[in-house]
Amino acid sequence: MPAPNTIPPAGNNPASAFERLLTIMNTLREQCPWDKKQTMETLRHLTIEETYELSDSILEGNMDEIKKELGDIMLHLVFYSRIASETNDFNIVDVLNGICEKLIHRHPHIYSDVIVENETDVKRNWEQLKLKEGNKSVLEGVPLSLPALIKASRIQEKARGVGFDWEEKSQVWEKVEEELREFRDEFNTIENTAIDKEKAEAEFGDLLFSLINYARFIDINPExxxxxxxxxxxxxxxxxxxxxxxxxxxxxxxxxxxxxxxxxxxxxx
Missing domain, CATH: 1.20.890 (cAMP-dependent Protein Kinase, Chain A)
Incomplete structure (x- = not known):
């Protein structure tokens, strides 16, 4: 029976703690039957599950659980990087340097001479920089597989980042009332007559989209x-x-x- 592996000591700073995680990940990948078998595809649904668990913990305000779930997600990020390193596609150093370079480039008001007045300016610069990097549309960064409610919020935020937005929240509320009337006309509950389901569904979608838009204007996260x-x-x-x-x-x-x-x-x- 082989001797057990030496347990790497706990780190007392971010660098040593992260190095400890990398060491453990490498050992598990080389020696644990389950970890050796995993691929990016087999980990994907587990990562999604961990992300939702983190979301639950945040909504519950449970800091101990948030800490645990962040650790689980951190493990997954390290796991993907280890798998990619085995095929020489990239490694954890590439990942970390990549995000650092991206943050530096996307914050010219911090690392260069660009001047901003507020958060809105920052978001607008962010979207303009993404277009310069090769994105054909400001909406390209919205994942196709996002749940519809979150996707609507992100679409609206992206559009706002390039100045496509309502000027006053009163205008948005008027739009909500307009969409509500249109939906009511397609789904007449008073007369209880047959409806065109396809049209009613479209109007209901418009109503939800306008409500999400109004929520954004009053700083409420609809999700x-x-x-x-x-x-x-x-x-x-x-x-x-x-x-x-x-x-x-x-x-x-x-x-x-x-x-x-x-x-x-x-x-x-």
Missing amino acids: DALEKTNKKFIKRFQYLESKAKELGKSLKDMSLTEMDVFWNEAKSI
């Missing part, structure tokens, strides 16, 4: 807002379920009036 509402609903619904169980009932056997009593109780907790 965070909706997720907090999801969590609130889950908490209240699970309270309703627990109360039904205490009564020996199933929710489907309860009236809406009975359920409303417990729902209102849950809102006060």
